Amino acid sequence: MLFMVQMTVKKPHDIDPAVWADIIAREREYGQKFMKNGKFPHIWRVVGKFSNVSIFDVESTDELHQILSNFPLFPYMEMEVTALAKHPSALN
Numbered sequence: 001m002l003f004m005v006q007m008t009v010k011k012p013h014d015i016d017p018a019v020w021a022d023i024i025a026r027e028r029e030y031g032q033k034f035m036k037n038g039k040f041p042h043i044w045r046v047v048g049k050f051s052n053v054s055i056f057d058v059e060s061t062d063e064l065h066q067i068l069s070n071f072p073l074f075p076y077m078e079m080e081v082t083a084l085a086k087h088p089s090a091l092n
Contacts, residue, residue: 001057002084003064007077008051026072034067055084 011020034040034056042055058064068079 001060001064003056003058004082004084005054005056005064005068006046006051006080007054007071007073008046008049008079009073010076010078011050012076023072023076030071039063039067 031040031043035043039058040054040056044053046052056064056067058067064081068074068081071077
């Protein structure tokens, strides 16, 4: 199952910079684990925002929820999830 997920980070103004740096480092490591195993094959930055658009290739909505809710930045993110289906005009 393919899903497009737009993640927008809302950084707290009063967060300690060292705490934030640690969260960002853990976020990168966590996300790259799913990039390597094929569950998170695409990510694009949204220009001018602390936001990205990503594609997830998962077995179920429950698996997607588990992955997303365990991102270290999850408490600071707004997410919009869209289920995707193959377009009949697609070449592949």
